[in-house]
Amino acid sequence: MPDIEPFAIVREKIDQAVRILEEKDVDLWVTYVRETTQVKDPCIALLLGFDLTWQSALLISRTGERVAIVGRFDAENITRTGAYTSVVPYDQSIREPLREHIARLNPRTIGLNFSASDPAADGLTHGMYQNLAQMLDGTGYVDRFISAEAVIGALRGRKSPAEVDLIRAAIGATEDILHEVKAMVKPGMTEREIADFVHQTIVERGLDVAWEYEVCPIVCAGPHGVFGHAMPSHNRTRRGALLQIDFGAKRAGFVADLQRTLYFCHPGEEQPPQEILSAWNATRAAIEAARQTLRPGARGWEVDAAARSTLVESGYPEYMHATGHHIGRNAHDGATVLGPRWERYGTSIDGVVEEGNTFAIELGVFLPEYGYLGCEEDVLVTAAGAEYLSEAQEAIWLIHK
Amino acid sequence: MPDIEPFAIVREKIDQAVRILEEKDVDLWVTYVRETTQVKDPCIALLLGFDLTWQSALLISRTGERVAIVGRFDAENITRTGAYTSVVPYDQSIREPLREHIARLNPRTIGLNFSASDPAADGLTHGMYQNLAQMLDGTGYVDRFISAEAVIGALRGRKSPAEVDLIRAAIGATEDILHEVKAMVKPGMTEREIADFVHQTIVERGLDVAWEYEVCPIVCAGPHGVFGHAMPSHNRTRRGALLQIDFGAKRAGFVADLQRTLYFCHPGEEQPPQEILSAWNATRAAIEAARQTLRPGARGWEVDAAARSTLVESGYPEYMHATGHHIGRNAHDGATVLGPRWERYGTSIDGVVEEGNTFAIELGVFLPEYGYLGCEEDVLVTAAGAEYLSEAQEAIWLIHK
16 A cells, blocks of 8 residues: 555644544543653654654644644754644743743643553653743643543554554564464474564564564464563474464554464374364454444453453453453554453543554463463454454464475 | 564563662562553563553563463564463453462562653553552552652663673764765755655665654754754755754664754865854863763753753853753663753662763754754763764764755
8 A cells, every 4th residue: 555645644633632622521631741762751643753852742732722842953854844823933942932822822721741541641751841841830721730641542543544544564474473473384394483483574674573573473382481571592393392472563553562472283184183173262262352342332341351261161260361452553552441350450440442443453372281372463443343354363373394 | 784583672661670789778660551552651662662551561580480461462473472481371361360469479669661851761551550549459569659650760870781882882873874974965845855865865775863853853954943942944054054953763673862963164275163163162062071070970951951051151152952962762761861860860860870871962053144053972870981872973074066
């Protein structure tokens, strides 16, 4: 598919943000950052797509005004995006232009990027929170600060058709590479060698990895593999054992997140042992239970419970992670988590699934004799329910080599 | 030079951190993060070098203990670093292990990663600050929170010999590419074409860019170029005009940051016009004034004032940015800024220069008829003063094509 002009999506997201401010009854949304090469607020990707240097305030008003108050040397780039109605450059201090524009807009509520539960809505640092409060000291506006998490969650979560197309393209690129791994892999290879093959392919195609390079892909070979987020090791694949790969490519700023499981057959072996087949069927049934529960209006914890109970009732141990998460610009794209009521998920699991959301659903079973067996698929929530964006893995991929 | 085992530097920095806690009289330093692929605390590069997923606490105690309390799936990677005396995995909530270890260490002061003035010491988000306060609610430890900025500034700023070697290697790689640009560039080329050449070379050598891809390099051609942080455009170089490039390569996690200025001679022209030569000499003199003031014990603003007054007293307008900044893992590496007393620099300019610091020093003059003329060099502060790490540009590079 052709790549669209990069700032077209920024303009589209900011238009969407204005509508969401109205819906959530927030007058002004302020993204306040500096030196984003050091600490990057995830909202910068939605609102701009490039870094800012000095204290910078991106003001999106429910009235439709979009004001960027930034250091002089960043002003030109912002003007070129066409996304802001006003670009205000400064030299020595942001204080006066910031106070002036906030006073002019005179918002009853000012949404800021902090959140106890959503990392993607928590890009304001504590030092910058204090700095902003100090800049506005004495104006009365500090008392109007609220969390913008509802605005940000909706904005990140509700993908536009253009965003969904970009996610589809990232998934396609990821599936191509996973199929090539399947064609290439042999018993006796190390996790490291498999990861190196994936990295090489990524570079050749001008793609990037969806998450941190060292653990993208995660490769877990046989019973000695460490599943979760461990770095690929010198542990080897072998006949009669499983291989699990958790991988996503990043393409044009959007990512996929998929897991595939392979089994290395012994000579003459046509099917994996029954123990593996049973665990796979239970895993697939749990993934399907999640997908079928994943419709507009469902709560995150409900979707998780559907999958978790399906697996546990099949006699397998509970997996110690959430069943699903948003995908988009990031492999863990914030907002609603499809997870259990564990403290570390905070209120993210109470979020409501919406049309246009794109999720990864993932779970698996560790079989001490064979290794980790996992499946992860990417889906789009439509009015009618969740549909697979990935070509769902119906059966374990068998390697006869 | 051979690359060293990546976690050797992490272990070295954590040993150094323990000594700095003693020096700064801070009992415990807590780095508290989650989903660092979304928001990455810059201290993660010092303390770990890879991402963490759930709420995670890295506790460095002045007693020498280093405790990592992290989600189960991240534990294995941390154990493999050999940098932590204890790795504590959890499943459902960090609350109990966190309270237990803090109570056991019973610190009088707890340094956290927030700072009004230093972006590199301000990686704790406001939501995570609130979350940490809530986790420790009722223990009395919340009242012992202080900013860890003094600890972080010293730790980032005081480069070990191994770190200096890595910075030297990044500078060497950057200079190689700048020399190739000099050999390749012709009048009539666009800024975009020059940037593309640099990007291609970066990929061919397995390097990365030192800051954001779209503006690394920054290329400013002739009088219509936009200097500062603007993206390379279709603006063209031409005879009788300047070309300025601001570029750094990243190699093995460390960066360079250099500026070079070129002049396209007319046929038969042996030297740039006098107006350019005079501005260049004033620029070089100001850079040298900064370097000579840059010694252990100097304040950031003193170094800035030396360069700024040298340029202004030569009759050129004041540049609207700081004279210098730390370099290291990032092109703007936090801590002391060599800048003027402008509000946007906060207290960063009051910082004291120390032995082992590595700075970029940069400034320039815009000549309306010819374009922007800038120079930036990288230096190491030793007990005897600052020495160039880069091969300082003594004269404008002349292109006869």
